[in-house]
Amino acid sequence: APGSTGKTLLINLLLAKVRQKKIALAVASSGIAATPLTGGRTAHSTFKLPLNLIQKESPLCNITKNTALAKLLTDAKLIVWDEATMSHKAAFEALDRILQDFRNNKKIMGGVTILMAGDFRKTLPVVPRGTRADELRACIKSSYIWQPVKQLTLTTNMSVHIHGDPLAAQFS
Template sequence: MENNPELQLAWQFIENTGTHLFLTGKAGTGKTTFLRRLREQSPKRMVVLAPTGIAAINAGGVTIHSFFQLSFAPFVPDTTLNSAQIHYRINKEKRNIIRSMDLLVIDEISMVRADLLDAVDATLRRYRDREKPFGGVQLLMIGDLQQLAPVVKDNEWEMLRHYYETPYFFASRALRETTYMTIELEKVYRQSDTFFLSLLNKIRENKADDEVLNELNKRYQRDFQPPKEEGYIRLTTHNNQAQRINDRELASLPGKAYSFRAEVKDDFPEYSYPADEVLTIKEGAQIM
């Protein structure tokens, strides 16, 4: 970070001002490392949240919904917070955390819908300063708008489109009342191969031409079957695809299947589980 002017600037903004900050940049530019260092070294009292269970675990925080006790119903502006958006009353300990925090960090902000950010604003105003966006707390939003998009069903958007130009977080009414800085990190630390980086960037920007596709297709091995002992991991686009492969591979193993049920402590909602509640394995199963 010492040699990166953008990261230094981001640090100074968080440490020395109350200005909201959107920290962005492609994969491997140091966003997660910045957050980790901030948590370790900043004197500010911060809460770290993320839109999904896995993202929250990666960020070392909890989900937005669980922290603010929000339901998954769309948050419709201009209606009271006594609507379906609030599950149940926030307990005294949580209220004290909300009132005393200096900085609210939201990781993977690209997945956060505008109405969810406004629900956060309404909850913060309820327990802090009613007159200020987000109750006067400083926001650090981290993410990459060219990665995961917000999930919004057609029937939800039919309701929300009357209030928002887009489902993305930056359409939030509360955020539009504020002035926030954007800092884009450009140096990629995760890859040093400049040719490979240029391929990734062209795909990222939807500029993949014949040259890019030819380079990728050169590496395609139509009949490739990874040796079992090599421990290859197959990437899929959807959970149900992964589940089919896992079930098939498990069924092909000889021997007895053993099932283990997860222990759930405290308030850990099912939608935030990082793995299946019941894990079934056999001897020789590949586990990541």
Template structure:
């Protein structure tokens, strides 16, 4: 991408002058693409619950504060997905440690993002609440110089699709009731029966699956996206059946915190799949593609969103290979460890899955 190329050029220029540059992104997978990249929450120590009056969780005497004081450049990618309170919190914290009233304490900040893509997630939020959470609603927006990239580097081989995406993002594509968009027939699979339509989709996305099952390039260059986790689970169940090889099944161990009356039986816990957790029954095969759901080791690209291929399945570890990025082909061993307390899932109860 052109944006990533610019980031790397900025970082290389600053580092070549023996100055300090910091690269961050809102997600682990985006941060791993940047040289020495870290997630913004990890680098700036944002509190878990953030509000209009929050401050970063580092002191003026800490190593993080000293690093930020000495930094000549700070890059923050995917800022369009970030709640404005996070950016404002960093602004106030830099005012404090730099003892300077300029925006971000006088630091050179480079933000990157596209407001035509995914906006900040506001739980059960209305359209107005989501819009209010964006950087464009911050007091900092008017103080930021806007520079726009005009060419979509990802879809140069398909200009029609590129223009179609831009029309949707710019709001110029013709809409029908409730802002729905009619998809062109060329990119739609006609619906007759649910099972028939899904099988046709799988066949179109993964043609000759058995012959290419061992190819990392084949498996990492295609994917089926869905709107809900329940649909993803059904697609995964169909794909694992089609995939060649012997199947190994892993089962979770579920517990409730502070439930002496046993109001939530184990059978019920096994039936639910909260966001960010694998299903109770996880079926895997050798060479099967998987996506990591936790930030195990972001510095080595083992973070939420990393795509891997299974190389071996043990009782307590999974041997996998990273596909794509600067760490491609690197083999890693993922232990079957319990989640940390901070990974508890808040339902009507405290739920832990190992």
């Protein structure tokens, strides 16, 4: 979503609502992006993703069954992944494999609701020494995981509405 649409506020409200009774995890593609999320951490840290995602055929999360983290992933009702557009599709596919295994559920992401937030107009995954085509192939949209995704778009500049500045509205 473009800037000032209230994406972070909406994400934090969703996390708070779900966390009233259930488990919701908040991750982001970078530490900077994780900072404004309540309880946010990097996806690599949370899911124990390998640093060399693109060097392996089918990378896996380094999480063992019967651990506290495995139970957390098994019990989670919502996973929010902010700036998802910056992450390599292999990261999502690794998470998909581990969630299907831990939850004994062959649905995509083991049936967990995943909210992927980000703006494809901003940043695609970084592929070291890769071409533009390599970046597009690394994008989540080129993964089997993207097929069932229901896309919602935030378009209204909420800071203009909240502050009621008619001059700012002309430029939003």
